[in-house]
Amino acid sequence: MLLTPYRETLALPKIRSLLVVATLARIPIAAATVVLTLHVVTDLGRGYGAAGLIGAAATIGGSVGAPVMGRLIDRRGLRPVLVLTTVAEVIYWLVAQSLPYWLLLPVAAIGGFLALPAFSVARQSIAALTPESHRLPAFALDSITTEMSFMAGPALGVLIATTAGPRVAMISLAVGILLAGLGLWLLNPPIRAAHEAPVTSSERVPRRSWLKPRFIAILAVTMAATLVLSGTDVAVVAVLRESDQVAWTGAVLSLWALFSLIGGFVYGTVRRGVPALALFAPMALLTVPVGLGGDHWWLLALLLIPAGALCAPTITASSDAISRMIPAAARGEAMGLHNSALTVGVALGGPLAGLAIDTQGPAWGFVAVGAVGILVALLVLPAELRRRRDTPEPPAADTTPSSTPGTISPQDAAPGGSPGSPPHPDPSPNPTDRSVTV
Known part of the structure; x- marks a missing residue:
């Protein structure tokens, strides 16, 4: 019974091939940061601060570019954007190895x-390929495979860079990106569902129709979630180094990733989605005391379990919510903004934790990122409470299961659907529709 949602989701047309291609396509992207860092430090003879500036420049460019590429996909279709970005990025990695630092x-x-845009394209295609009843396990699978890509990519990048040299690793990235772009181009996953209007160059959806406080709140939660994650990475290294247990860093981080994978897997089996805010708030709160286990690596790993188990579910819930609230014609841009929120959070978390560690001590890295996460949750909470107050509660009869198989409840028959359902729901009956909240 536990695997039933996943079996049903993987049986949907093109879902399995999409997840496989997207996972492989993300591996060179995940390796890019560490390869670029090793190139700056080793080949160019600069410090880690200079390497961080290069990473920050790439992050800023990606944060701005993701929604732009998403809007181009909405307007022009997927394949032209794949050709543009694949060619451009291959040229970038081939040229970057010979450039001076400045x-x-x-x-x-x-x-x-x-x-x-492998990350946002995968999520946009999942929203197009899956009915709402299977969207949550589909996004859970996407989150799990993303974790796998980030476990394999950096390790492979370091292996090539340390054995053959960073420049060879950069050429390998160019080859990897070329294969990734070609794979996505050949697969050509749909970006609109069968019942949704096809892509047209003249199609325009005003941003004011979907760029609303609720959407911005989800972006804020998404950004804060990855801020906590990247800050935790840095804090784990600092705490273990302080206690002279740095050799256990890989084991602790691997266990932490495993906790996230398990949490994401379990979350994908629930019948009704949990609001992203309800998952993220305890994740941030439970991150604060993790530093107390710095004296023993195994205790640190145990303290990471609760917060780690909520990582993948939080990202899954945010992707699921966005896919339901955004009209199909703007889904690419919205998923691009979601990807930007993920990227910005990752970029901010490390420096924030590092500042706290340098000024107060290693354990304060967890406190700093957890406290910022709690602050974001408190800022978003009024918007969520206002949304709940403004949304009419369904009749009491609709909250109980139907006693007759095949009976459609009044809530399912109503044009508005359940609270938080998207303005343009799937026209097919969907008795297992989940509520969507921030």
């Missing part, structure tokens, strides 16, 4: 802007 800095920003 020129690599702006080029990295351009490369980030024109990066292959």
Whole structure:
């Protein structure tokens, strides 16, 4: 019974091939940061601060470029954008290895802007390929495979860079990106469902129709979630180094990733989605005391279990919510903004934790990122409470299961659907529709 939602989801047309291709396509993207860092430090002879600036430039470019590429997909279709970004990024990685530092800095920003949108394309295609009743396990699978890509990508990048050299690793990234873009182009996953209007260049959806406080609140929660995650990465290293247990860093981080995978897997089996805010708030709160286990690596790993188990579910819930509230014609841009929120959070978390560690001590890295997460949750909470207050409660009869198989409840028959359902619901009957909240 536990695996039933996943079996049903993987049986849907093109879902399995999409997840496989997307997972492989994300591996070179996940390796990019560590390869670029090793290139700056080893080949260019610069410090880690200079490498961080290059990474920041690429991050800023990617954050700006993701929604732009998403809007182009909405307007022009997927394949033209895949050709543009694949060619541009292959050229970037082939050229970047020979550039001096002062020129690599702006080029990295351009490369980030024109990066292959493998992450947002996968989520946009999942929303198009799955009915709402199977969307949550589909996004859970996407989150799990993303974790796998980030476990494999950096390790493979370090292996190539340390054995053959960073420049060879950069050429390997160019080859990997070319294969990733080609794979997505050949697969050509749909970005609109069968019942949704096809892509047209003249189609325009005003941003004011979907760029509303509720959507912004989900982006804020998404950004804060990855801020907590990246800050926790840095804090784990600092705490274990302080206690002279740095050799256990890989084991602790691997266990933490495993907790997230398990949490995401379990979350994908629930029948009704949990609001992203309800998942993220305890995740941030439970991150604060993790530093108390710094004296023993195994205790640190145990303290990471509760917060770690909520990582993947939080990202899954945010992707699911966005897919339901955004009209199909703007889904690419919305998923691009979601990807930007993920990226910005990752970029901010490390420096924030590092500042707290340098000034107060290793354990304060967890406190700093957890406290910022709690603050964001408190800022978003009024918007969620206002949404709940403004949304009429369904009749009491609709909250109990139907006693007769095949009977459609009044809530299912109503045009508005359940509270939080998207303005353009799937026209097919969906008795297992989940509520969607921030």
